[in-house]
Amino acid sequence: MKRNMIKSIAVKLVLTLVLIIGINMISKADEIRLVVKEDLASCTGVAPMTCMQVKYKTSKNWELFYSQISGFKYKPGYRYVLLVNRTKRTNVPADASAYEYKLKRVVKKVRMKQNTTTAWDFVLKHKWKLIQMNGVTQSESPVYMTFDGEKKRVGGKSGCNSFFGGFKKSDDTLTFNQMAGTMMACGPELNKLEHEFLTLIGDKTFRYDVADQTLNLYQGNKLVLMFGMAPLK
Structure with a gap:
């Protein structure tokens, strides 16, 4: 009988202590x-x-x-x-x-009301294939990129590898940041293309515009990269 009373008191003390701790946590x-x-x-x-x-x-x-x-x-x-x-x-x-x-x-x-359709809205709806780099036409280039407007992420193919990273956009500028990619072995031509492309966009800021279904990236007055519109799928 005495043992049961002691056990009952101990249980009540534990419950009281838990309640006090809970109240203290809530109060904080x-x-x-x-x-x-x-x-x-x-x-x-x-x-x-x-x-x-x-x-x-x-x-x-x-x-x-x-x-x-x-x-x-x-x-x-x-x-x-x-x-x-x-x-x-x-x-x-x-x-x-x-x-x-x-x-x-x-x-x-x-x-929130969506803004009227802008050039950037057009960019977000399409895949953009590289058609010119540093003034050199890229015939049948495997390089392309797409943009995720909600997550502020960019990704695509840099050659035989995939690349991905973040971007920031202002009214007429586009900045790429934290770029990374897969590291599959490529042939010499693709290696050269991939290195040049990733070097050009890595952590760089460009002025951009959209004209005649092309996405154009400039540094100063120089057209550095031109992409042609392609369906997302």
Whole structure:
């Protein structure tokens, strides 16, 4: 009988301790308001990736958000206002966020109006095959690239290998960044083509335009690369 009483008291003490710890953890959570932008942006964590763009109460500009929000399902094209519980983490792993975020409530979800069709919208819809490089016509070139506007990623074939990376676009400029590729062995001609192409676009900024179904990349006034439109499939 006495042993059962002691066991019962011990169980109650453990439950009380768990409850106190839980209350303390909840009390450390801050409620914050986040505005989430309707499109993602290229960012770099442990590796190149895409991040949400957010504004806090004191933000003047959009800021990259490297964490995840538990319970929140993001959909591009919508701007959100969220109430989020933010909790300070202990024993934070390297390259991890100092906070954990949990959705409390979606205050507002608004579908943003799409801009009228632009030249860049046209670029996103097609595959672009290389037809000229440094003034030299490329007959039947295997080189092509496509752009993912939501993820801000570019990829394609650089010869016999595949390449991929990120890009940033302003009104009339296009910057390639964090370019990488596969490393299959190629013949001498493809090796030369591949090396020249990847050297030209690697971490470079170009002025671009679209004319007569060609995508043209310039450095200064020099036309460096010309691509012809091709179906995505």
